[in-house]
Amino acid sequence: MTFRISKMLLLLIGAYFLTFIQSYWHWPRLLLGFQPDLTPAFLVFVGMTMGAGYVSSMALATGLWLDSLSANPFGISVFPLFFVGWVVFCVREKIMTREFMAQIYLGIIASLIVFLFQLILLRMFSANPMIGWEMVFWSLLNAFFCGLFVPLFTLSHKAFGRWFSHPSYEPNKWLDNNRQIVRGKD
Amino acid sequence: MALIVLLIIPGIARAKLKSTIGGMFLPAIGVSSVGNNVLGVLSSKSLNPVQDEIIDQALDSDLKLENIHLRAENLRLRAAADWGLRVPWKTKLAQVIGRDSFNWWRRVKLNLGSQHGIRSNQPLVSIEGYLVGRITEVGLKTSWAVLLGDPNCRFSALIKSSRQQGGIVSPRRFNSNYRIVELTYLPNDIEVRPGNLVVTSGLGGAFPKEIPVGQVEDSWLSRDGLYLEAKVKIHADLNRLEEVRILTEY
Numbered sequence: 001m002t003f004r005i006s007k008m009l010l011l012l013i014g015a016y017f018l019t020f021i022q023s024y025w026h027w028p029r030l031l032l033g034f035q036p037d038l039t040p041a042f043l044v045f046v047g048m049t050m051g052a053g054y055v056s057s058m059a060l061a062t063g064l065w066l067d068s069l070s071a072n073p074f075g076i077s078v079f080p081l082f083f084v085g086w087v088v089f090c091v092r093e094k095i096m097t098r099e100f101m102a103q104i105y106l107g108i109i110a111s112l113i114v115f116l117f118q119l120i121l122l123r124m125f126s127a128n129p130m131i132g133w134e135m136v137f138w139s140l141l142n143a144f145f146c147g148l149f150v151p152l153f154t155l156s157h158k159a160f161g162r163w164f165s166h167p168s169y170e171p172n173k174w175l176d177n178n179r180q181i182v183r184g185k186d
Numbered sequence: 187m188a189l190i191v192l193l194i195i196p197g198i199a200r201a202k203l204k205s206t207i208g209g210m211f212l213p214a215i216g217v218s219s220v221g222n223n224v225l226g227v228l229s230s231k232s233l234n235p236v237q238d239e240i241i242d243q244a245l246d247s248d249l250k251l252e253n254i255h256l257r258a259e260n261l262r263l264r265a266a267a268d269w270g271l272r273v274p275w276k277t278k279l280a281q282v283i284g285r286d287s288f289n290w291w292r293r294v295k296l297n298l299g300s301q302h303g304i305r306s307n308q309p310l311v312s313i314e315g316y317l318v319g320r321i322t323e324v325g326l327k328t329s330w331a332v333l334l335g336d337p338n339c340r341f342s343a344l345i346k347s348s349r350q351q352g353g354i355v356s357p358r359r360f361n362s363n364y365r366i367v368e369l370t371y372l373p374n375d376i377e378v379r380p381g382n383l384v385v386t387s388g389l390g391g392a393f394p395k396e397i398p399v400g401q402v403e404d405s406w407l408s409r410d411g412l413y414l415e416a417k418v419k420i421h422a423d424l425n426r427l428e429e430v431r432i433l434t435e436y
């Protein structure tokens with residue numbers, strides 16, 4: 001129970017800083033000409049590795065935080081993030097989520113879906129964002145960044161697991177392989 | 187479900203909720219600014235004595251560069267001070283501490299709020315005195331402002347030489363160049379030339395009269411032929427905005 005709470009806390013802190021950095025770090029905008037949005041990659045990672053409760057909580061928290069720092073109608077980013085997180089969560093047993101390239105593709109597709117969903121919802125709720133063909137190029141570039149960040153999030157998750165949890169107990173494995181007596185003829 | 191609940195609650199309650207959740211980032215803003223200051227102090231001190239010699243050798247050229255930089259800054263601040271003396275309005279200097287997370291809006295967050303006397307709809311000008319935008323949402327310690335070119339920042343402007351009035355709107359098609367806006371609803375029987383200066387008209391009371399906005403780059407007749415439209419390059423560089431002046435009394 002404690003582990004679950006601390007894991008949730010850690011994820012919330014991660015989501016908090018991700019949304020904060022997107023709004024308060026100015027240099028990516030100056031360097032690339034636009035502000036990358038990595039929250040779809042984060043939700044893909046959560047959908048791949050965590051349970052349903054984590055996906056829902058992260059989509060809600062990240063979406064609300066993003067909208068609170070934007071002119072978007074409040075709550076509009078929750079559904080697209082929730083959707084991609086849930087789709088990945090539902091099909092993760094059927095796709096090769098451990099493969100590096102599969103993770104990249106998932107990140108790219110999720111980013112594009114979130115982008116489209118957000119635009120559709122904005123138009124539905126009569127907000128008038130600035131839209132143009134140049135935006136398509138940026139969304140593709142952003143999708144590429146999201147694709148790269150999914151494996152990065154997964155690797156960091158594995159590293160955190162190694163650093164902060166006990167090694168898993170496997171009764172059939174010797175602690176030291178050198179001390180194992182190998183029987184049989186050479 | 188959460189989305190539906192959030193979108194059907196009344197606008198005022200939703201705005202308050204948004205502001206409250208946005209307030210959760212205040213500690214992070216504080217830590218970030220303290221961290222920046224500490225890093226600035228640490229980077230000025232060397233911990234490696236071997237590097238000191240190399241640094242000493244480079245110091246002369248560094249000092250020369252710094253001198254040039256300080257001269258430029260001095261000129262900029264003198265110009266700003268002169269501008270402050272020339273205009274009849276009371277202003278407050280604010281720092282840009284954040285920007286909208288989404289690229290389809292042009293909004294910035296400022297480090298002054300209602301406790302500093304900031305109110306909604308107060309105009310924003312750059313250090314040099316060019317129009318930048320207006321305040322839209324005010325919190326206790328911070329506030330949000332829309333910049334020129336945002337779909338929610340429309341106002342009346344005029345061409346300085348001919349005194350013909352029109353309206354500044356965001357570009358019809360998204361443009362990554364932060365300095366492009368459109369001047370529309372100009373009479374179709376006038377001549378608009380590239381280089382013509384555009385200033386605020388003072389109509390509607392949103393902005394005081396004669397604040398410089400930008401200059402015309404191109405003009406064309408609208409599709410129905412009823413009015414002229416012009417592409418205006420604004421004077422202020424909105425992408426590199428670090429400090430702004432808020433007109434508190436005008």
